[in-house]
Amino acid sequence: MSDDCAYRVETTSRLAQWRIDALSSYSYRRSDLFKIGLWNWYLAIEKSKQLYVKLYPENSSLTRENPPIASFNIKVVFPLTPNRQTLIHPAISDKQLRNNNDFVWAIDTLLTGRFIIDLEFLDLKILTPSGDKTTSIWTDQQANKNRGAATLNSFSRMLTEGVHTDIRINVTDNLIDRSIGAHRAVLATRSPVFRSMFSHDLKEKELSIIDISDMSFAACQAFLNYIYGNFRSDEFLVHRVALLRAADKYDISDLKEVCEESLADDIDTGNVLERLQVAHLHHLPKLKSSCLIYLVKFGKLYEITEDINVFMQNADRELIVEVFKEVLAAWNGL
Structure with a gap:
């Protein structure tokens, strides 16, 4: 992996993945900035007696005035081990993140080699101007756009x-x-x-x-x-x-666009296959691309193998071919 790629975080609407080839003992690494929601973020890892994973927003006027209140899932995946061994942190709900000490995950593990930090935001909120309530930045962001x-x-x-x-x-x-x-x-x-x-x-x-x-x-x-x-x-x-x-x-194009953007914005393992079929049926390239990226590039198809088997038996043949092409391209790129 080149130095440029070593710090790059791949993102889709609410998902971020940082792929790390190897981490020597007693070392520290911080990712490049990546944008999710309104904020720029960092992931950082430190290895000493334990493996520490940190998530925090960039220090900026936006973060100081409107610190994100985040709900997310985070895991560490070892793709080259049998059954893609995965370490999962308990889900984080409505945690305010201001600096690099607000979320620190200490992991006891003897696993080494290549691993992936997989981060999925479930929601991002900010305080209302009165300061007594929170509001999601995603609730009606796309719907009100047009x-x-x-x-x-x-x-x-x-x-x-x-x-x-x-x-x-x-x-x-x-x-x-x-x-x-x-x-x-x-x-x-x-x-x-x-x-x-x-x-x-x-x-x-x-x-x-x-x-x-x-x-x-x-x-x-x-x-x-x-x-x-x-x-x-x-x-x-x-x-x-x-x-x-x-x-x-x-033939109401603005509503179709709003729906496509909204459906692409909160893809998860429970809805990705249904939305992939909706995208194929209604000719929605952005939604289809987002679903395929989520499934293949971010490796989520390994988490829903039973659903994938049902999908392969019942989905449109042309769509199945597209999925296979994406999988083959991903394998060739390893």
């Missing part, structure tokens, strides 16, 4: 109060028929698919009814809330996949 230009705040009341609605959207949810009043002009402005419905002699134009059978009522309500600017980050996070499907179906 909505200002796409909608007007006054539309919110038109939807919630049913002001002069001229079309009904029917949704069947758990065998229960429900409907929401909406406005042709708003829907047509936001979606070329809706505009086409209302411009031709289709049943939607004639009967003033749109039947949506592939969304739950709650997801449909969230979809309309986005269109009308009555956006709520909590419902967005719950219904992201359904909103993505609707954005694709009704």
Whole structure:
């Protein structure tokens, strides 16, 4: 490994990995800066009688004024040992990190040779201006990114109060028929698919009814809330996949982009395969790339072998080929 690579930390949206070829006794090494969330970070390792691992943010005005309050998992992986022997630290929850002594992990281990420090941030928070509460920097960061230009705040009341609605959207949810009043002009402005419905002699134009059978009522309500600017980050996070499907179906590009960015932002071992298939189905290159990097480059496929086996039996053949190509490329690069 070259000197330049020896200190480099590879990152994706919430994951960081530092690969270390070897560490001699009684030595110290600090990584290059890497960015996760709002902050630049360092990882540091020290070997004496124990192996010490440290994580801390760069000393800056941002850190002093808004120190990160972090929740994360961290582990040390020895990839060349049988079954990739892994040492796992108990999960850290809501720990404020200001300096290089706030998180120190002392490890008793006799293992030597190449190892990987694997760091996965679960959440990053800051104190609110009042100082009595915390707020996540990721809760609605992506969801609010584009909505200002796409909608007007006054539309919110038109939807919630049913002001002069001229079309009904029917949704069947758990065998229960429900409907929401909406406005042709708003829907047509936001979606070329809706505009086409209302411009031709289709049943939607004639009967003033749109039947949506592939969304739950709650997801449909969230979809309309986005269109009308009555956006709520909590419902967005719950219904992201359904909103993505609707954005694709009704050709609402800004919503599709927001959903893709948000889904790529919190990939983990529990959702990565589902999101990989969603990315393949809806032609989302950024999300697909993030999933493949997470699985292959960061070695997470070794942690979900049973899920991978099921995935290989049921996924689209073209997608399976892509995964195999990524794995082969990673092996060739070792």
